[in-house]
Amino acid sequence: MKFERANITTSTSTPIRDVIAVIDHSATQIALVVNDSGALVGTVTDGDIRRSLLRGESLDQPIENIMHRGFRALTEHSTGDEALALMRREKIRQIPVLDSAGRLVQVFFLDELIRPVILPNSVVIMAGGEGKRLRPMTQNCPKPMLRVGDRPLLEIILQQCIDAGFREFYLAVNYLKHQIKDYFGDGARFNVQIRYLEETQPLGTAGALSLLSQRPTKPLLVMNGDVLTRVDFSCLLRFHEEHNPAATLCVREHATQIPYGVVRTDDIHVLGLEEKPVLTHYVNAGIYLLNPELLDLLPENQFYHMPQLLEQAVGQQCRVAAFPIHEYWLDVGLPETLERAHGEWR
Incomplete structure (x- = not known):
């Protein structure tokens, strides 16, 4: 999946319901929250959204209220192998890549780094x-x-x-x-x-x-x-x-x-x-x-x-x-x- 910044990023003030649309339309299972200078300040996964729905959170509140601030990220020159190792170790499926100013450069996706799985179910x-x-x-x-x-x-x-x-x-x-x-x-x-x-x-x-x-x-x-x-x-x-x-x-x-x-x-x-x-x-x-x-x-x-x-x-x-x-x-x-x-x- 080619990384398209506009399709996966959002601002801190975006309502949760609009971030749901970002996640659904991008099919990446994640939205990346950036500030006005383009620095990454939080992530929101599909799982975060579902947990907020179960808690009864209002879909009109800003995404910064539920975004994950302690996200993991890689530096600009990291390789796919490094990303895959981190994903397996941390049991995560997406890793943002940031430049020295914390701005979003790339995103590694687990589904792209591993072969498709045939499910036993x-x-x-x-x-x-x-x-x-x-x-x-x-x-x-x-x-x-x-x-x-x-x-x-x-x-x-x-x-x-x-x-x-x-x-x-x-x-x-x-x-x-x-x-x-x-x-x-x-x-x-x-x-x-x-x-x-x-x-x-x-x-x-x-x-x-x-x-x-x-x-x-x-x-x-x-x-x-x-x-x-x-x-x-x-x-x-x-x-x-x-x-x-x-x-x-x-x-x-x-x-x-x-x-x-x-x-x-x-x-x-x-x-x-x-x-x-x-x-x-x-x-x-x-x-x-x-x-x-x-x-x-x-x-x-x-x-x-x-x-x-x-x-x-x-x-x-x-x-x-x-x-x-x-x-x-x-x-x-x-x-x-x-x-x-x-x-x-x-």
Whole structure:
């Protein structure tokens, strides 16, 4: 990735929400904060952003409030080998290079210094639903095979996973499953392996996992087959590895405006009034990383939704972590969201 200063740098007063756009658009997982003279004063990684979202930080506050001031940097004449050694030692993925005045000269990126990694994790994509809310479009076409642009939605999801390094896939199928199986086959034309979890009855968003012929040895990526997103799977895997939960649930911030003035009371006494407040919540984004042992909690070949599995895990004292998605995300489950996908997805 060629270093383009304008695409990766920002100022201390830039709002967090604008820095999110810088990180997303540059695909470097980092923004570099510089002062008026061009000297580097702080860094903000993708992980810093997600942690601030979980803390409930306002996206309108300046980035200097959450930037990392104790960053590591190299001098102007450092080599790629020196950068790689430091990255491995410090477990970091980007190293800025500064001149004698502290001004940004270059950035080394780990992904450029090492060969692409083939991930050992398997992926399960839930593609068995009938898509009743999208009738009549799904009358003779399974929902994951509806086209967004010139490709089926399921192919877009599959290709994103392939680009991230995944090579072993399971497609959970039921409704009009022959169309999916005929299109994707065994995965040979995508240079991956595809197997099928064939439901004889609807099994919900988790039940099909009980059909896996063998228990995976690595955390299992599970995705709904109607989600369009640009989430960085490598960040998700690193997050799961660093925090070591039994499961990681991807969440998305959702805002709801109350159309009335809200009154806070104590008995008959009015404590305060707020006109049409906006409430924000994290909602389930339909993307999960599950440790293999969680599959033992599933009933065999029975309807079971993923929230049931995660609630059962929490009830048994298993840790479930939330991974906030700030990248593009869209649930393509309604005619209006499918129309949005046609206009927004490139």
